[in-house]
Amino acid sequence: MSTYKNFQNFLQEELANIQSAGLYKNERIITSPQSAEIRVSTGQNVLNFCANNYLGLSDNQELIDAAKQALDTHGYGMSSVRFICGTQDIHKELEAAITKFFGTEDSILYAACFDANGGVFEPLLNEQDAIISDSLNHASIIDGVRLCKAVRYRYANADMADLEKQLQLAQSQRFRLIVTDGVFSMDGNVAPLDKIYELAQKYNAMIMIDESHSAGVVGKTGRGTTELFNLRGKAEIITGTLGKAFGGAIGGFTTGKKEIIDMLRQRSRPYLFSNSIPPAIAAAGIKMFELIERTNELQDTLHSNTAYFVEKLTAAGFDIKPTQSAICAVMLYDAKLSQDMASKLLDEGIYVTGFYYPVVPKEQARIRVQISAAHKKEHLDKCIAAFTKIGKELGII
Incomplete structure (x- = not known):
C-alpha cells in the first residue's frame, strides 16, 4: 500500500470522527455582496448576523x-x-x-x-x-x-x-x-x-x-x-x-x-x-x-444597535457573555445544539453560525451574533423574534 493510501485512510477516519462528533464545518455560499441582508446559494434572502462587517462598509x-x-x-x-x-x-x-x-x-x-x-x-x-x-x-x-x-x-x-x-x-x-x-x-x-x-x-x-x-x-x-x-x-x-x-x-x-x-x-x-x-x-x-x-454616524449607530440587541435578548432569557463590543455570545454549551439552532434560525431567515470545539473550549459552544451599523431596527427585531421562537422550541429559554 502506498504512503498516501495509508495517509488517506488516516484522514478519512479523522474526518469521519469529526463528523460523528458534530464538529464538521460546512461552508454556506453567499451569492450577493456582503451586507445586512444577503442572498445565499439556495436563493434565500437572509439577514446576516455573523459577519465582521461592524460599520456596514463591505458594500459601501x-x-x-x-x-x-x-x-x-x-x-x-x-x-x-x-x-x-x-x-x-x-x-x-x-x-x-x-x-x-x-x-x-x-x-x-x-x-x-x-x-x-x-x-x-x-x-x-x-x-x-x-x-x-x-x-x-x-x-x-x-x-x-x-x-x-x-x-x-x-x-x-x-x-x-x-x-x-x-x-x-x-x-x-x-x-x-x-x-x-x-x-x-x-x-x-x-x-x-x-x-x-x-x-x-x-x-x-x-x-x-x-x-x-x-x-x-x-x-x-x-x-x-x-x-x-x-x-x-x-x-x-x-x-x-x-x-x-x-x-x-x-x-x-x-x-x-x-x-x-x-x-x-x-x-x-x-x-x-x-x-x-x-x-x-x-x-x-x-x-x-x-x-x-x-462623521461618527456609523459608530453611533453600531453602539445603539448593540445596546438594543443585548438588552432585548437578555430580557428574553438567553445566557449572554458580558460584552463591550459588537459581539454578542449566546451561550448554548452543547456543540450539536449550537448547530441545530443555527440551522433552524436560517429557516427563519437569520444567518448565524454555531461555534464549538476547537474554535472554543469543549462544552462552551455558542452562537456568536455580530451586530452591524448596517442593521436597521426591523432587522434587529426580526432576529430577536427568531431567537426567541427557536430558543423556546429547543428548550433553551
Missing part, C-alpha cells in the same frame, strides 16, 4: 468607487514585494492614515493581520526577552509567538492578578512585552487596558494590542481600546486588519513606535517575502479612513 459605494478608480490609475496587482518594487504612493498614504487614526508614530502594511501577528515577534525579541500573553489571544498571536525564541508566559484571560504574577516571574528577562487582544472575538469582552498599562509601568514592560475586533468599534469614535481607556499613543505596538470594520476586504497592519516599525520593515518575514495589498484595496482603505474621519 464610496469604497467601491475608490477601488474601481485605483484599478485604472494604479493597476491590478503589485507583482513584487515592497522593498524591491512593490510600493506605490497609495500604500504610503494608507500607512499614514492608519498612523493618524490610532495616534501612533508609524505603520506598516501586511497582506493580513495573521501576517502582522506572525511577523512581529521574531524580528524584535530573542531568548533574552519575555512575551506575556493572554490565554484567549487569537491563533495568529499564538503562532507568531511560536516563531520567536523569547521566553513565554501566559496569564488567564483578563486576569490582572495572574498577569502581575507572570510579570514578576519575567523580571529576569531583558525586555518584557505584554500581548493582548483588544476585544476577544469569541466572548466579546474588552481587555482591561487601563489596568494592563498600570502593571506595565510597574514592572517595566511594553504593550502590544491586536485591535482587529475593536478598531472601528470600541471607543466613542471607534479608535479602539486605547481611546476607550484614554491611552492613545501609549501602547508600543498595535496590530489590526482592514478585513473587519474597515471595509471587510483584506489586509493587515502594525502601527506603533517609529523604531519598531522601521525594524519590521528590515526583518519581518511576511513583509519581506509577500506582496503587499493590491492597489484597489489600498485606495479603498484610504477612502474608508476619510469617511470615518468625516
